Amino acid sequence: MAIKTKLSLTIFLFFLLALLCSNLAVGRKEKDPELTTCKDQCDMQRQYDEEDKRICMERCDDYIKKKQERQKHKEHEEEEEQEQEEDENPYVFEDNDFETKIDTKDGRVLILNKFNEKSKLLKNIENYGLAVLEIKANAFLSPHHYDSEAILFNIKGRGIIGLVAEDRTERFNLEEGDIMRVPAGTPMYLVNRDENEKLYIAAFHMPPSSGSAPVNLEPFFESAGRKPESVLNTFSSKVLQAALKSSKGELETVLDEQKKGRIFKIEKEDVRGLAPKKSLWPFGGPFKSPFNIFSNNPAFSNKFGSLFEVGPSQEKSGLEGLNLMLTLANITKGSMSTIHYNTNANKIALVIDGEGELEMACPHMPSSSSNSRQKKSSISYHNINAKLRPGVMFVVPAGHPFVNIASKKKNLIVVCFEVNAQRNKKLALAGKKNIVSALDKAAKEVAFDIAAEKVDEVFERKEEFFFPYDNEERKEEHGRAVV
Known part of the structure; x- marks a missing residue:
C-alpha cells in the first residue's frame, strides 16, 4: 500500500515539475519533454519494482495522451473562432469573392459559383451560380455555351444576343430591364451595340434539371483559335480532318486565325450587320423574345420605392416551368424596405446602383458571449449587416427577416434571383398588412403581455412595403412617438 501511495505522490510531483519545463516543448514536434521527464522520474524511484515502474510509465503515457487530446480540442475551437471572425458575414460577397474568368481590354466576365465554399450555411443554394458580364462599346463576346440553364438580366446598356438553334441563329435586341432565358448547351454570342456605354448583364446559372450536379461556370467556346483556345483545338488533328473533311492546312487557316481574345472590338458595320432581322419562321423561332421587367406593373409602389416581379406564372417571361422569380427593387434615397422575409424562396x-445598408436576423451564427461548451438554453439571433454598393452580392435564406436601406444620396437598386419561388410569399413585420397586426387579439395580448390596441399602435401604418427611413430618435409628444 505504501508503494502505491509513493507511486501516486511521484506522479503528482511530476505534474508540478512538468509545469516548469513545459515551455521547452514550444515549436517542437519530437517526443513530448513532459513524457520524457515523467518516465525518467518513474525510472529513478529506487523503491519501485519492475511492475511499479511499468504502471508508472503507463500513467505517464495516459496523462500525455489526454493532454494532447485537450490541446487538439482547444486548437479546433480556436480555429472555428478564427474562421468565424474572418468570415463574420457569410451572406455577403465583395469584389474579392468573384473570379475573373475572362479579362480583355474590351470586356470581362466575373463569376461567383459554389456558394457553399463561402459558408456551409449556403449549402441550400450550392447548385447555382452567378456571372456578371461587362462588354465595352461596339465589342463582341465570341460564341460559347454552358452546361447550365442561364437567365440573363440586362442591367444597363443596349445589346444584341445571338442564340444558335440546330441549324440557324436567332438574334434579339436587348434593352435595359430585359430578361432572356438561354437553355443549357445553347451556343450564344453577345454584342454591345452602343457606341459609348458599357453593356452590363447579370447571368444567373442553374442546373438544367432537378437532381443535376452543381453548375460549373466554365464556358465552352466554339470559335476563336489557339490564343484563346477553342474546344475544337482540343481534338487530335486526325479527328478534326475526318470530322470536318478538310486538310490540316485548311483547318489551321480557319481555327488559328482569330487571335483577338474572347471579347474584342468590332467595326460599326459589323455591329449593324449583326442586328436582328424579322423572323421568316411562320410560328416564331425556337427561342422566346426578351421579356422586359418594366412591362409589368410594380407589385408594390409608393413614393418611397417600387418592387417589380416576374415569376414562373408570368406568360412569355421565359421563366415558365422554372422554380425561379426575378425581382427588381428600386428604393428611393433616404427610404427603406419593410422588415420582411420570404416563406419559401432563397434570395x-x-x-446594381446606389448605396445603402443590409440588416438581417440570423439564428445560425453563434453568439460571441456564449460558452461553446454549454448547450444553449434559448434561441439567440445574430444581426447580419453590410454596406451595399454596386457589385456587392448578398444572400437572404428563406425565413430570415431582412431590410434594405437606401442612402440619402441616391436610390438603391437591387436585382434578385429568388430560388424555390413557387408558392412563395413575402411576409412583412411592419407596415400595412403585416403579420403582427394580423394576429388575433387574444394571441396578441398573450404574446406581448399588453393590450392589443397598444401593439397595433406600434405595428400598423398606412404605407406598405416601402417607408421613409429616419434613424434619428423620434420626438415624444403626449406619450406617443411623432412619425
Missing part, C-alpha cells in the same frame, strides 16, 4: 441579390 440571391446583386446591387
Whole structure:
C-alpha cells in the first residue's frame, strides 16, 4: 500500500515539475519533454519494482495522451473562432469573392459559383451560380455555351444576343430591364451595340434539371483559335480532318486565325450587320423574345420605392416551368424596405446602383458571449449587416427577416434571383398588412403581455412595403412617438 501511495505522490510531483519545463516543448514536434521527464522520474524511484515502474510509465503515457487530446480540442475551437471572425458575414460577397474568368481590354466576365465554399450555411443554394458580364462599346463576346440553364438580366446598356438553334441563329435586341432565358448547351454570342456605354448583364446559372450536379461556370467556346483556345483545338488533328473533311492546312487557316481574345472590338458595320432581322419562321423561332421587367406593373409602389416581379406564372417571361422569380427593387434615397422575409424562396441579390445598408436576423451564427461548451438554453439571433454598393452580392435564406436601406444620396437598386419561388410569399413585420397586426387579439395580448390596441399602435401604418427611413430618435409628444 505504501508503494502505491509513493507511486501516486511521484506522479503528482511530476505534474508540478512538468509545469516548469513545459515551455521547452514550444515549436517542437519530437517526443513530448513532459513524457520524457515523467518516465525518467518513474525510472529513478529506487523503491519501485519492475511492475511499479511499468504502471508508472503507463500513467505517464495516459496523462500525455489526454493532454494532447485537450490541446487538439482547444486548437479546433480556436480555429472555428478564427474562421468565424474572418468570415463574420457569410451572406455577403465583395469584389474579392468573384473570379475573373475572362479579362480583355474590351470586356470581362466575373463569376461567383459554389456558394457553399463561402459558408456551409449556403449549402441550400450550392447548385447555382452567378456571372456578371461587362462588354465595352461596339465589342463582341465570341460564341460559347454552358452546361447550365442561364437567365440573363440586362442591367444597363443596349445589346444584341445571338442564340444558335440546330441549324440557324436567332438574334434579339436587348434593352435595359430585359430578361432572356438561354437553355443549357445553347451556343450564344453577345454584342454591345452602343457606341459609348458599357453593356452590363447579370447571368444567373442553374442546373438544367432537378437532381443535376452543381453548375460549373466554365464556358465552352466554339470559335476563336489557339490564343484563346477553342474546344475544337482540343481534338487530335486526325479527328478534326475526318470530322470536318478538310486538310490540316485548311483547318489551321480557319481555327488559328482569330487571335483577338474572347471579347474584342468590332467595326460599326459589323455591329449593324449583326442586328436582328424579322423572323421568316411562320410560328416564331425556337427561342422566346426578351421579356422586359418594366412591362409589368410594380407589385408594390409608393413614393418611397417600387418592387417589380416576374415569376414562373408570368406568360412569355421565359421563366415558365422554372422554380425561379426575378425581382427588381428600386428604393428611393433616404427610404427603406419593410422588415420582411420570404416563406419559401432563397434570395440571391446583386446591387446594381446606389448605396445603402443590409440588416438581417440570423439564428445560425453563434453568439460571441456564449460558452461553446454549454448547450444553449434559448434561441439567440445574430444581426447580419453590410454596406451595399454596386457589385456587392448578398444572400437572404428563406425565413430570415431582412431590410434594405437606401442612402440619402441616391436610390438603391437591387436585382434578385429568388430560388424555390413557387408558392412563395413575402411576409412583412411592419407596415400595412403585416403579420403582427394580423394576429388575433387574444394571441396578441398573450404574446406581448399588453393590450392589443397598444401593439397595433406600434405595428400598423398606412404605407406598405416601402417607408421613409429616419434613424434619428423620434420626438415624444403626449406619450406617443411623432412619425
